[in-house]
């Protein structure tokens with residue numbers, strides 16, 4: 273692995289303590305959570321007690337006031353392969369920041385302490401049965417009344433959907449303008465808010481992914497985040513960090529796949545010798561090592577850009593595209609090097625393989641990443657002719 277140059281000694285100390293915590297608190301429960309289709313609330317509480325939730329939040333809310341993204345990067349790198357269903361990164365660096373940036377002081381006072389302690393687990397509802405990549409195609413609608421909004425619609429594939437206590441829901445607020453949207457803070461127990469059972473899926477089986485239903489939910493005006501016509505813009509603001517956050521997890525899982533495969537091919541023998549000594553195995557491992565190192569270099573560059581407030585949507589899209597495609601190639605090659613064992617649930621590579629398939633789809637598909645990157649090259653379809 274290449275030498276990574278963006279971390280100081282305090283980051284490395286933090287890495288050691290997160291790794292120990294994850295080994296003690298997450299790893300022993302993996303089988304139980306896979307069967308349950310969800311991690312436990314206790315895991316979230318423990319993360320809160322150890323100060324791992326929304327570390328950027330101010331001390332007045334129980335946070336550490338630590339905005340240095342590298343600490344979150346380490347958290348993701350250490351947790352994502354130990355328990356892929358524990359979406360701490362979604363809570364900390366995708367949804368939490370919406371409150372950090374757009375909530376009023378009163379809203380922060382009401383919600384942030386629970387978000388930091390792990391009592392309030394977050395989810396975000398953008399995708400609908402009829403609209404995913406095309407956010408302007410949302411149907412979920414919120415109608416303004418005197419002191420509240422009435423929310424109607426369905427969201428699907430929502431991560432943390434069953435555990436969530438607070439869901440940030442994107443809904444249209446003007447029937448004539450698809451870009452006029454609001455973000456509504458829907459709380460567990462609000463009348464008219466219900467959830468389907470957990471969705472069965474190919475991988476990430478300990479992640480509770482669910483459908484959410486809103487049937488005339490009365491959302492008080494105090495639960496609207498920012499301007500109810502500007503959510504589209506707000507969502508664009510957070511995308512660079514969201515994609516970098518995804519990218520970190522994809523490389524970390526590719527790294528794990530590489531490590532366990534190196535061990536496997538060193539031990540496993542065929543034709544009287546370790547399979548790692550065949551030229552094909554050596555070449556495959558060499559290719560993967562090179563690709564993963566290139567990903568780390570690019571991700572770390574993006575982190576530095578982000579620390580300077582300079583990470584562009586296009587560069588973050590490149591990071592997401594590169595790392596998710598690399599993860600996909602790496603887990604496939606690693607599974608192949610495991611032979612039949614790689615197809616068995618009891619071997620970690622089979623789970624890494626299944627878990628990896630979604631990385632090229634959620635948080636914006638590879639095709640949408642290419643659109644964003646291509647548009648920045650001046651190759652916008654609207655300029656044809």
Ligand SMILES: Cc1cc2nc3c(=O)[nH]c(=O)nc-3n(C[C@H](O)[C@H](O)[C@H](O)COP(=O)(O)OP(=O)(O)OC[C@H]3O[C@@H](n4cnc5c(N)ncnc54)[C@H](O)[C@@H]3O)c2cc1C
Nearest residue numbers: 396397398399403404405429430431633634635636637639
């Ligand atoms: C496990 C899981 C967890 C998720 N978690 C969440 C969550 O927490 N919150 C949330 O809101 N959503 C979540 N999602 C939804 C996810 O973000 C969407 O699935 C994703 O954005 C793709 O949308 P879609 O599924 O509607 O696919 P579609 O938009 O229907 O796309 C289908 C195919 O068409 C392609 N395509 C679409 N538009 C174009 C175009 N312009 N050019 C070229 N190709 C195009 C896509 O790339 C894709 O290959 C999750 C999904 C999964 C599976």
